[in-house]
Amino acid sequence: MDLKLFDLGLIDYPQALSRQREIFQAVYAGQLDSALITCRHYPVITMGRQIKAGNLLASKEDLQRGGVVLYQAERGGDITYHGPGQLMVYPIFRLDYFKRDIHLFLRKLEEFVIRLLGDFGVMAQTRPGLTGAWWNEQKIASIGIAIKKWITFHGLAINIKSDDLKNFSLIRPCGMDIRMTSLESALGRALEIGEVKEALKRRLEDDQSSLTGIRRGD
Amino acid sequence: MTRVVLPELGAGIEKATLSYWYFQDGDKVTEKDDLVELTTDKATFNLPSPCSGRLIEISFREGDSVNIGDSLAVIDEEQ
Numbered sequence: 001m002d003l004k005l006f007d008l009g010l011i012d013y014p015q016a017l018s019r020q021r022e023i024f025q026a027v028y029a030g031q032l033d034s035a036l037i038t039c040r041h042y043p044v045i046t047m048g049r050q051i052k053a054g055n056l057l058a059s060k061e062d063l064q065r066g067g068v069v070l071y072q073a074e075r076g077g078d079i080t081y082h083g084p085g086q087l088m089v090y091p092i093f094r095l096d097y098f099k100r101d102i103h104l105f106l107r108k109l110e111e112f113v114i115r116l117l118g119d120f121g122v123m124a125q126t127r128p129g130l131t132g133a134w135w136n137e138q139k140i141a142s143i144g145i146a147i148k149k150w151i152t153f154h155g156l157a158i159n160i161k162s163d164d165l166k167n168f169s170l171i172r173p174c175g176m177d178i179r180m181t182s183l184e185s186a187l188g189r190a191l192e193i194g195e196v197k198e199a200l201k202r203r204l205e206d207d208q209s210s211l212t213g214i215r216r217g218d
Numbered sequence: 219m220t221r222v223v224l225p226e227l228g229a230g231i232e233k234a235t236l237s238y239w240y241f242q243d244g245d246k247v248t249e250k251d252d253l254v255e256l257t258t259d260k261a262t263f264n265l266p267s268p269c270s271g272r273l274i275e276i277s278f279r280e281g282d283s284v285n286i287g288d289s290l291a292v293i294d295e296e297q
Binding site: 049050075077089100101103105106131143144145146147148150154164191211 | 226227230235237239250252258260261266280281
């Protein structure tokens with residue numbers, strides 16, 4: 001797998017989605033083999049097609065006050081929050097490299113983020129029956145992927161900065177009563193997002209095959 | 219006539235919820251068009267059309283639970 005990295009910086013969710021679609025098209029057309037996008041979003045709550053009444057806890061006034069935008073996403077699933085304190089990682093990968101097995105791909109993403117957090121000395125874990133990475137029974141990274149034409153998009157949100165966690169109180173994340181934490185909270189010190197991006201690049205260089213090294217039929 | 223079947227999506231995935239039809243009964247579809255969206259607990263999966271033709275005999279509606287191997291619809295390739 002030949003992986004091209006794109007860093008979109010701090011970007012509005014809809015704008016990032018449109019870049020993601022362009023890069024997806026390039027992968028679908030064969031101009032790129034695979035791509036991995038990193039970015040951060042201005043505060044946004046995205047709602048999927050299966051949103052259940054009551055999972056948006058905030059009023060319009062609350063959202064306005066917090067500068068949080070509401071976005072109706074063209075995807076399944078419930079509700080989630082993204083903000084500048086998270087590092088978003090969107091892999092645009094051919095699912096053929098993962099034997100067209102969605103669970104295998106999800107597990108590989110979980111393993112990848114757990115190793116990345118491990119590079120900071122934070123021992124995160126998976127939890128049976130749930131996706132994402134957990135530390136101290138709290139969620140530190142969330143996963144929500146989509147697949148079109150057997151190519152993945154959307155992906156991974158890693159909570160880095162603690163000051164962004166307060167906005168999760170505006171929703172019931174993924175429609176569940178879960179507590180969120182951040183890499184800063186787990187470390188007990190401040191951390192710049194750039195440090196995590198650098199660690200992610202190093203991990204991809206060292207360890208690309210662990211995320212991407214399975215081909216269909218292997 | 220080609221059946222549109224929900225394929226294997228991975229170890230342990232036995233069913234998905236049909237979340238969106240991109241087309242309606244009787245619509246013309248082209249091979250590889252996104253036909254229908256299904257949602258599992260953490261993934262949204264868009265099933266591409268296996269061939270070109272007219273979409274008929276839609277057998278599941280939005281919100282229905284679909285098992286792997288179920289026939290979702292039929293595509294009449296002669297129309």
